[in-house]
Amino acid sequence: MFDIGVNLTSTQFGKDAQQVVERACAAGVTGILITGTNAQQSEAASHLARQNAGFCWSTAGVHPHDASSWCDDVAQHIHQLAVRQEVVAIGECGLDFNRNFSTPAQQEKAFSDQLALAAELNLPVFLHCREAHARFAALLAPWLDKLPAAVVHCFTGTAEELQGCLALGLSIGITGWVCDERRGLQLRALLPQIPIDRLLLETDAPYLLPRDLHPKPASRRNEPCFLPHIVRQVAAWRGEEPEWLGKKTDENARRLFRLV
Structure with missing residues (x-):
């Protein structure tokens, strides 16, 4: 089973990031995609992925919350990161009109520029959309035939x-x-509507600790080692076998991000 979204550069993992990776491996996770959310964090994600080559990969991009930081220097930095072997997608990029830490205009500029960069480099995109679906789809649609x-x-x-x-x-x-x-x-009710070849699973650790996980860690911190719990729950709600679902979603991740 492959965890496509781990914020391993979070300060919550500052003291034990390597142990987090080791616990994930011991739990049966077969790969991790480390999320880049701004230039600095994308750089850190790349280094962590390189330290765990063959098990971890990373994205490079600017999250809509950080879109106000987008400028020519940041764009150049993301471009330089994106050509590294361990960096397999542009993102996390998109729109988030829920809290607007960056203005909608700043978000749209950063999103559009990152879509152009992904098209230029022929890389997949790792997308974020919250309370912005219509505008998100409008900006994304013209690029989809140019993205893998x-x-x-x-x-x-x-x-x-x-x-x-x-x-x-x-x-x-x-x-x-x-x-x-x-x-x-x-x-949960929508899960059966997702075609199996389009479904990917993730923890988004250290966030979104599953509320039905027992026992819960004392830290209340989510980790990729809890991905098997998510796999089991999603499989039950879709009426599928967990082992089969974990294998299929692993295959989907490796195909989408073109991992070897």
């Missing part, structure tokens, strides 16, 4: 938004959000 693949990371949208993403040809990343009996029930 795209995944909407940590999808938490509506049935209509899911169908819109699938119609665009996007893959769907599902996290432990579906394990939340307060917020995740709507998404």
Whole structure:
């Protein structure tokens, strides 16, 4: 099973990032994609992936929260990172109109420029969309025939938004959000609608610790070693065998990110 979204550069992993990787491996996780969210974190993600070559890879990009940092120097830095062997996608990029840490205009500029960069380098994109589906789809659609693949990371949208993403040809990343009996029930009901070849699984660690995980870690910190729990739960709600689902989603990740 492959975890396509781990924020291993988070300060929450500052003291034990290598042990987190080792625990994931011991738990049966077969690969990790480390998320880059700005220039500095993308650089750090690349270094962590290189230290764990063959098990970890990384993305390089600027998250919509950090879109105000986007400039020519940052774009050049992301470009330089993106040609490294361990960097397999541009992102995390997209739009987030929920809190607007960066203005919508700044987000749209950074998103569009990163789509252009991914097209130039023929790299997949690792996407973020929150409360911005219509504008997100409008900006993304013209680039899709120029991109090798795209995944909407940590999808938490509506049935209509899911169908819109699938119609665009996007893959769907599902996290432990579906394990939340307060917020995740709507998404849980949508799981069977995701074609198996478009489904990817992730923890988004250290965030989104599954609420139905028992016992919970004392730190309340999510880790990729908890991905097997998400696999089991998603498999049950889709009516599939966990081992089969873990294998299929691993294959999907390796195909989408062109891993060897």
